[in-house]
Amino acid sequence: MEALETTLRTRKKAATRLSLHEAALRLAMERGLDGVTVEDIADEVGVSRRTFSNYFANKEDAVLHADRERTRALVALVEGRPAEEPPWQALRAAASELYRARQIPDPEWVAQLRLLRRHPSLLARQASDQFALERDLAAVLITRGHGLDDELARLMAATFLAAVRTGGVLWLESSGGQPLPDLVDRLLGRFQPR
Amino acid sequence: MEALETTLRTRKKAATRLSLHEAALRLAMERGLDGVTVEDIADEVGVSRRTFSNYFANKEDAVLHADRERTRALVALVEGRPAEEPPWQALRAAASELYRARQIPDPEWVAQLRLLRRHPSLLARQASDQFALERDLAAVLITRGHGLDDELARLMAATFLAAVRTGGVLWLESSGGQPLPDLVDRLLGRFQPR
């Protein structure tokens, strides 16, 4: 996982993408998503509007870049869990790992959650991203065995992601009254897979 | 439920909205969503582009109109279930009722599902619609009592809608090998929050 191909070109691309994402998030926080144009974001980073389009299809995508990556990471974590672990337990453990891997509450993450609440169009994109990964997650679960059929795998993946998302929402609504990881883990514990 | 306020004005509006929805769905089926402009849809119905905008924010919304209504109906059905029914059972029953209430497979519904599969942007909107209703559904569940706390209610609502959505996807993938209602009911029986 460390053998990232890291040529100058690759690094520059990653940096630009990250900058665009950060600028998008920051500007959207300051002025609201509607108060920001694609051009504003591009200007902020010092690239052309056209270049922005080379990286992201629209501002929503730019804002949600980190969220997408997070979900991708989550799937990878599930993949990395010990094979003998039962599916639902592996999912719970992967979620815990995800939270443990970064400072909580990650300020950027919180900023994103807040934006999500105010802007339904963001929610829509986020969901779309998650759906795209539902398939992948289900595939990972099936590969892990444990006699999971396609149907149950899909259902678990959908349920799991819904629970994680709901955790975020609830946590934000409760103004962080309790640690996010605990909340999510409790939610995940409230299911009875069979 | 029958005492619909039905003035000419109201009926005309409903008719226009429905026509726009149907035109949007039909054209999208014929040419793919990207091959259809808002103007095409408006022309088809004999109304201006501006008027389209008075009814729907964009073509995705127009295509998904019926889906939105369906989910709304589902929430209403849950609300109508006997109070003594435990929450998850009420949800299952409501889903059954929803399917029973119309011909299966409803050709329009199938058309929509097919479009959803081909166009991620539709998935995004659909999700957004469902999220909006998750809150309402959770509220209904809480009103029904049974000692549901807010957290579990939200989790149940999210899980339930995810399962219903997954049912649709799986059914479509399996080319309708089994009746959709049965599939969804089995899913709902396999996985439940407690």
Place this chain on the structure above:
DNA sequence: TTAATTCTTGCTCACTGTGCAAACTTGCAC
């Protein structure tokens, strides 16, 4: 150094979403 590959940019164009004001339609009370 050179040639090939990849990335950035500006230009253009069709399409979109919305504010606004003028016409038009409908509802309702007389």
Place this chain on the structure above:
DNA sequence: GTGCAAGTTTGCACAGTGAGCAAGAATTAA
């Protein structure tokens, strides 16, 4: 029916968007 209030449709204008294309710049591999 007439007339007025309330609601609806339309055209117009305008800023913003996403994508194709080709010229030029940067990076890579030789």
